[in-house]
Amino acid sequence: MTNAAVHLEAQQHSPQGHAHDAAASEITHAEGQQHPIKLYLVVWGWLFVLSTCSYLVDYFGFQGYLRWSLILLFMVLKAGLIVAVFMHMAWERLALTYAILLPPLLVLVFVAIMVFESDYTHLLRVLFFAPTA
Known part of the structure; x- marks a missing residue:
C-alpha cells in the first residue's frame, strides 16, 4: 500500500479522522463560499459592454428582425451572466x-x-x- 492509502485508511478507522472531517466541514460552512473580487469586476465590465451594445442597436437604427434579434441576444447574455455569477448558479x-x-x-x-x-x-x-x- 502507498503511504497515502495507509494514511487514508487510518483516518477512516479512527474517531479523530471523523472529528477532523466534521471540523473542516463546519469551518467551510461558517466561512461560506468566497470568490475573488476580480471575477465580479470582470462580469460587471461585460455587463456594461453588453448594455452599451444593446443601446448601440437603437443608436445605429437597426430595424426589423435584426434589431430584435440583437436586443434579445444581448438581453439573454446579460441575464446568463447575472444568474451564473451574481446568483451563484455556476457553483x-x-x-x-x-x-x-x-x-x-x-x-x-x-x-x-x-x-x-x-x-x-x-x-x-x-x-x-x-x-x-
Whole structure:
C-alpha cells in the first residue's frame, strides 16, 4: 500500500479522522463560499459592454428582425451572466441548475412552436372568415 492509502485508511478507522472531517466541514460552512473580487469586476465590465451594445442597436437604427434579434441576444447574455455569477448558479449542483433553468427553456420552445403555428392559424382565419364576394 502507498503511504497515502495507509494514511487514508487510518483516518477512516479512527474517531479523530471523523472529528477532523466534521471540523473542516463546519469551518467551510461558517466561512461560506468566497470568490475573488476580480471575477465580479470582470462580469460587471461585460455587463456594461453588453448594455452599451444593446443601446448601440437603437443608436445605429437597426430595424426589423435584426434589431430584435440583437436586443434579445444581448438581453439573454446579460441575464446568463447575472444568474451564473451574481446568483451563484455556476457553483450549484447540476440538478438544481436543471430545475431552475429547464422550465423557462421549455417555455421558450413552446413559444417558438406557437410562433410557427400562428401563420397557419392566420391563414385559416383569412380563408374561412373572409367576406364572400
